[in-house]
Amino acid sequence: MAMGDSRVDTIARLAQWKIDNFGPCSYKKSDPFKVGIWNWYLSIERNRYLYIHLFPEPSRVSKEQPPIARFILRVSNAGSSRRFYISPVHERILRTYDDFVWPVDTSFVGRFIIDVEFLDLKICPLNGGEASSIWPSEGKLQSIASQSTLSCLSRMLDDAIHADLTIITADGTLRAHKAILSASSPVFQSMFHHNLREKESSTIHIEDMSLESCTALLRYLYGTIKQDDFWKHRLALLGAANKYDITGLKDVCEDSLLEDLNSGNVLERLNEAWLYQLHKLKKGCLTFLFDFGKIYDVRDEVNNFFQHADRELMMEMFQEVLTVWRPV
Numbered sequence: 160m161a162m163g164d165s166r167v168d169t170i171a172r173l174a175q176w177k178i179d180n181f182g183p184c185s186y187k188k189s190d191p192f193k194v195g196i197w198n199w200y201l202s203i204e205r206n207r208y209l210y211i212h213l214f215p216e217p218s219r220v221s222k223e224q225p226p227i228a229r230f231i232l233r234v235s236n237a238g239s240s241r242r243f244y245i246s247p248v249h250e251r252i253l254r255t256y257d258d259f260v261w262p263v264d265t266s267f268v269g270r271f272i273i274d275v276e277f278l279d280l281k282i283c284p285l286n287g288g289e290a291s292s293i294w295p296s297e298g299k300l301q302s303i304a305s306q307s308t309l310s311c312l313s314r315m316l317d318d319a320i321h322a323d324l325t326i327i328t329a330d331g332t333l334r335a336h337k338a339i340l341s342a343s344s345p346v347f348q349s350m351f352h353h354n355l356r357e358k359e360s361s362t363i364h365i366e367d368m369s370l371e372s373c374t375a376l377l378r379y380l381y382g383t384i385k386q387d388d389f390w391k392h393r394l395a396l397l398g399a400a401n402k403y404d405i406t407g408l409k410d411v412c413e414d415s416l417l418e419d420l421n422s423g424n425v426l427e428r429l430n431e432a433w434l435y436q437l438h439k440l441k442k443g444c445l446t447f448l449f450d451f452g453k454i455y456d457v458r459d460e461v462n463n464f465f466q467h468a469d470r471e472l473m474m475e476m477f478q479e480v481l482t483v484w485r486p487v
Contacts, residue, residue, distance in 0.1 A: 167192035167201060172277040172294075176201050177237075179270050191216050195280040195293050197226055201273060208262040209234070213275060215253055225254045227281040227290050234263055237270035252283055312339075313383040325362045326377075331370035335377055337361070343380045344403040368395055379408060390415065394431065401435045413437045420447055422456040426464045433472045445479045 167176045167189045176189050185205060191198040198216035203209060211232060215221040232246040244263050253259055281290040295303075314320060315336065322334035341348035350363065365373055372395035378384035379396065389396070393412050400408035416428055417440050425444050432441035448454045454461070465473060 165190045167199075169194060174199070174201075174275045174277075176273045177270075178203070178273070181205075181268060181271065183268055194277055195226065196224070196282075197221055197280075201275070202256070203273070209265050209267060211261045211263065211273060212256055213253065213259050213261075214256045217255075221254065223285060224282045225252050227252050227283050228277060229279040231276045231278065232261055233274040233276075234265065234267070235272050235274075236267050237272060248278065250279075309382050312381040315339075316377060316381045316383070323361055326373060327362060327364045327366065328368050328370045328373045329366050333370065333373060333377065339380055344405050346403040365399075368399065372396070372399075380405070397431065397435060409435070409437075413440050416440055417443045420444065422453055425453065426457060426460055429472070430464075430468070433469055441475075445476065448476075449479050 164177075164179050165187070167174050169175075169192050172194065174192055174194060178187065181187060181203065183205060186203070188202040189200055191200055193199070197220060198218065200212075200214055200216060202212045202214075211234070213228075213230070213232070215226060227250065229248060229250040231248055234244045236242050242265075244265055246261050249259065249261075251259060279292055280294065281292050283290050315322075319334040322336055324335045324337050324340065326333040326335055337347075337351050341351055347363075368376065372392040375384060375388045375392040376396055376399050378388065389411075393415055396408060397412040397416070399405065400412060413432075416431070416437075420428060420443060425447055428440060429444040429448075431437070432444060448457070468476075
């Protein structure tokens with residue numbers, strides 16, 4: 160074997176093995192080469208076909224975290240008239256020498272080149288679960304960037320970093336940033352742009368919200384709200400979403416209020432749905448009450464509800480009764 164005949168050169172996700180001398184009845188194995196977190200080998204042998212093997216070096220890493228490789232192989236001769244044999248895209252778990260072989264119907268002898276391009280390398284978890292790529296994808300990069308941004312926004316809010324706005328709530332004050340609120344709500348944007356009092360004093364009054372529920376609103380706008388806080392303050396957040404035209408928050412609140420509908424809250428939810436024109440929630444409440452017969456569970460509360468309900472809402476409920484109870 161010539162000097163350097165077993166060496167495999169690598170760059171990025173490519174590996175190249177230049178073979179200087181290979182006879183009609185031979186076997187050769189490359190030196191190990193590193194791609195990803197594994198060392199790899201290529202080997203060739205001839206027995207009618209040229210058989211090419213790709214396999215990881217036996218080690219603790221390849222045993223405990225076997226790679227799932229997606230790759231393409233290419234074989235070409237080194238003569239003046241270059242000929243190429245290109246494999247299909249392969250994807251499989253590679254543990255041993257026998258896990259992958261590509262038979263190539265070629266009579267190449269002497270000098271030729273084998274190229275491997277790794278399209279992806281995933282770690283196969285021993286205890287099951289989904290394999291994960293060792294290389295950052297666009298989604299993974301986006302996720303890392305998003306987490307970093309949210310961490311910065313959380314610090315901006317918690318530590319009032321360069322805060323330029325004071326919010327006066329029903330029972331306390333909060334510090335925030337005009338830019339964040341303006342980007343989240345056209346109402347806030349207009350307020351800071353046109354309203355001289357808010358613009359000059361850098362103070363806004365949200366006295367129909369408690370300090371706690373207004374904090375939950377800010378955490379939503381800054382992207383750092385926790386699920387428990389959202390569930391606790393849904394009705395207040397719904398009111399704020401409606402008042403300040405906060406895109407998306409109204410829909411999220413509506414879906415959430417529909418999720419835990421029960422006999423104890425259905426009439427309150429129906430009223431909220433009517434107040435904020437939440438058609439999906441309203442339909443859900445009416446279906447819950449009439450199609451599923453839960454109106455019988457809230458008979459005591461219905462009298463009080465009808466005394467305060469909007470006339471149009473009562474008409475709609477009556478229409479629903481007629482629809483459900485119409486003779487078949």
